[in-house]
Amino acid sequence: MLTLAELGVIREVRQDEDGVLVTITPTYSGCPAMESIRADIRSALRQAGFGRAEVRTVIAPPWTTDWISASGRRKLAEAGIAPPGAAPVRATGPIPINLSPRPTAVSCPRCGHTDTETLAAFGATACRELRRCPACREPFEHMREI
Amino acid sequence: MAFDDAYHALTDHDDDARWAYGTGFVDKLAGVPGDLPDGVDRADLAEYCLMLGDDALILSHRLQQWVTRAPELEDELALANIGLDLLGQARLLLTRAGVAEGWGRDEDDLAMRRDPSGFRNVRLAERADADFAHLVARLFALSTWRLALLDRLTASRDPMLAAIAAKGVKEVTYHRDYAAQWVVRLGDGTPLSHDRMRAAVETLAPQLAELFLSHPTEARLAEAGAAVDPATLEAEFTQVWTHVLQTATLTAQPVPSGAADAQPSGRAGEHTPALAEILDEMQGVARSVPGGAW
Numbered sequence: 001m002l003t004l005a006e007l008g009v010i011r012e013v014r015q016d017e018d019g020v021l022v023t024i025t026p027t028y029s030g031c032p033a034m035e036s037i038r039a040d041i042r043s044a045l046r047q048a049g050f051g052r053a054e055v056r057t058v059i060a061p062p063w064t065t066d067w068i069s070a071s072g073r074r075k076l077a078e079a080g081i082a083p084p085g086a087a088p089v090r091a092t093g094p095i096p097i098n099l100s101p102r103p104t105a106v107s108c109p110r111c112g113h114t115d116t117e118t119l120a121a122f123g124a125t126a127c128r129e130l131r132r133c134p135a136c137r138e139p140f141e142h143m144r145e146i
Numbered sequence: 147m148a149f150d151d152a153y154h155a156l157t158d159h160d161d162d163a164r165w166a167y168g169t170g171f172v173d174k175l176a177g178v179p180g181d182l183p184d185g186v187d188r189a190d191l192a193e194y195c196l197m198l199g200d201d202a203l204i205l206s207h208r209l210q211q212w213v214t215r216a217p218e219l220e221d222e223l224a225l226a227n228i229g230l231d232l233l234g235q236a237r238l239l240l241t242r243a244g245v246a247e248g249w250g251r252d253e254d255d256l257a258m259r260r261d262p263s264g265f266r267n268v269r270l271a272e273r274a275d276a277d278f279a280h281l282v283a284r285l286f287a288l289s290t291w292r293l294a295l296l297d298r299l300t301a302s303r304d305p306m307l308a309a310i311a312a313k314g315v316k317e318v319t320y321h322r323d324y325a326a327q328w329v330v331r332l333g334d335g336t337p338l339s340h341d342r343m344r345a346a347v348e349t350l351a352p353q354l355a356e357l358f359l360s361h362p363t364e365a366r367l368a369e370a371g372a373a374v375d376p377a378t379l380e381a382e383f384t385q386v387w388t389h390v391l392q393t394a395t396l397t398a399q400p401v402p403s404g405a406a407d408a409q410p411s412g413r414a415g416e417h418t419p420a421l422a423e424i425l426d427e428m429q430g431v432a433r434s435v436p437g438g439a440w
Binding site: 029061095 | 293316320
């Protein structure tokens with residue numbers, strides 16, 4: 001199971017005499033799972049015997065796929081989802097526009113072939129795109145770099 | 147998940163796993179800091195957050211209307227995802243507006259219980275799209291403008307606006323890419339797609355001037371270092387607009403500069419009938435069953 005910590009969603013966990021404070025950050029502004037994530041953390045802490053638990057949300061600094069841990073990336077690949085590469089580095093000046101699909105090197109999570117192609121830049125959720133492997137002919141999902 | 151039955155999760159007797167509109171939970175953006183910066187007028191900040199939040203909310207609703215109508219399933223997914231990003235930005239901005247005005251209104255009060263004259267979005271956000279070419283042209287224009295705006299807003303003296311902007315920049319970057327790629331594909335496509343893309347751009351171009359008109363609230367808040375004066379966005383917008391239209395083999399329609407005496411209308415609450423039509427649909431359930439839970 002991929003954990004919230006491996007995804008980089010949990011930013012801090014602190015315990016003092018007032019209880020446990022967990023700080024989380026959304027992946028995308030509109031992430032519809034935030035309410036469930038908060039409820040799950042509270043419920044897990046309750047079940048673990050922590051009576052007083054608070055979940056706090058921060059949005060700065062903004063979440064980046066670079067915060068997904070090595071074990072998180074391995075688990076994504078094992079689940080058939082190609083993990084993200086390095087997030088794009090922002091240069092100074094206006095943000096450049098991309099008029100053709102980004103030439104990212106994404107390896108097929110099934111056969112390891114390195115030269116795969118984009119089928120659709122938007123997948124079932126904001127964080128995933130749909131790709132295809134020309135070697136094993138399987139479609140697969142790739143977590144986009146952000 | 148914390149529940150085994152989706153119906154159970156929607157009803158009012160669970161602890162804190164409730165999420166549907168009207169199911170009574172509060173503090174949905176739990177813990178997002180609400181402090182206000184010194185030297186920034188509360189009322190101005192509240193109105194400015196409404197402006198940027200309403201742009202996102204109304205455009206998001208227009209994009210949602212395309213789901214089940216787009217030419218390809220992949221584009222419905224794209225438009226739904228872009229709409230969801232914008233809805234998330236709107237939630238943060240409307241929540242911030244409610245905190246700044248200090249009357250206890252939350253994001254749902256502001257989204258669901260305001261009349262058209264209370265909305266502060268630019269008119270371009272509320273336009274209905276005649277076809278897919280009109281949609282991508284409008285999304286391209288609004289994303290280009292919003293990206294330039296949010297990018298500058300990351301330096302706002304209001305740390306919350308700066309944080310919302312920094313998150314939004316990452317998202318609107320790929321919104322703009324998606325729309326611009328469609329403008330190029332259709333413009334530089336078949337004779338039919340070229341003609342329809344050209345017609346869309348010709349219809350849209352005269353309506354762009356409002357994007358660069360400063361409302362007094364924007365001007366005051368920009369002076370205070372918390373907002374972006376939209377007049378400062380025109381050069382970057384025009385550069386991107388011209389580049390994409392040329393790549394799309396479309397004669398670049400000049401971006402009309404506003405007449406010296408032109409006044410912002412949508413920003414002042416003066417809207418086209420299209421906004422009332424959107425609000426009828428968007429607010430219908432919330433208004434007919436106030437505080438309803440099911």
